[in-house]
Amino acid sequence: MTLNMFENVHKPNPSDEELNAQRKWTRAYIVVLIVIMASVSYITMLSYQTVTTIVYKPTLDEYANLPKSADCLCTNLSIPYHTFINFNPQFYEVCKSHFIKLNGGWMSLLYKSYTDQQDNKRNLRTFQGMAIFHFQAIQAMCRMVIMAVNNELTLFLNSTLTTVEILESDLFEKKINTTINSFCLNTMRSNFLYSLQWIRNMYSGNGLISALATNWYPVIAFEATIGTIYMKAQKYNLSSCNCATMPGCVEPMSLELNSGSNWTVPGMMIGCLPLESMLESTLECIYDQDCLDTITETLLAKSIRALSSTQTRFKPINTTKLITTASELFIEDWGVKFSYEKYFASCQPKTCSYVSSERFHIITSMSTIFTIYGGICILLRFIIPIGFKFAYKCFSRRNRQVTAMDTT
Incomplete structure (x- = not known):
């Protein structure tokens, strides 16, 4: 009741009126201070603060425990793919088998069969006369595919992945899978198939004559020192398909048995051009031991081991044409492996920062409250006396006006 926080040290004996006014100011000061500090404490304890946390040179384990909103800037912005991606393509078994080995038993057998047919002037439009060229075409195509794949892989692996911030593991996996699929399906296939189709169009569009006379053959009416040689188109499928109008004519290839039957x-398949007929053929015979035994017995050679159909994904064997296998680049499996750990090490993030919202801690809250308390105390010591004086003047003026009206 007697507390006085506004005592004037320069007037040690104030009048009763001044003393009562100062005590009123003190009571108002205490009430206002309590209300303000209670409100400030309530708001401070319940409010959230924004905290920025910075982690320097985080390890992969530390990065994994950071929030997904963390920003980690890469030291190396451009990272070559070969630092974290590895390709080990597995090619079609035929491309690495003894059936296309240059000096292997199978190719030597087919070449001998062809020379025998040619020397004896027998029909070359049989397995004995044409098989060697089919397997030579397969050999050339396998070699071209392997070379193209290796060249394209070198270019791809030396290209770079550009990222400013490090990618999260799931986003990294999706991005790399998309990039690899695009490379395998679009770049590789389009380049190889474009070259293959360009070759096919070149010799068919220009009417090139095969040295094997499979599409055109010469017709000599009579012998002369100077004369004209006329070329006549070959026909297939019981003469229903003419190489002059349809360069892709094919029909089943037959083997002349020792008994004389076919x-x-x-x-x-056999047709106008070895490449076209080879692309329309299947390789089911070299997966069938009985088929190979029939051929080797006819050609008077040792038995040749057939391939296993369980080693290839191009199935069914008896209906999958070589053009289908070629469009898949003769690749059984790309053997792709990529490592997020190696990508993280190549990125080398210097700092990771993230912003989080959390309630004020007790120590922080008390520090804030005491800081505000000092300012409010000083402010109230100025405001409350002024406010009381202003209110007193307004109240006194109103009383005088009321008294004057009553007197009147």
């Missing part, structure tokens, strides 16, 4: 070789 035996149709499963899957093998």
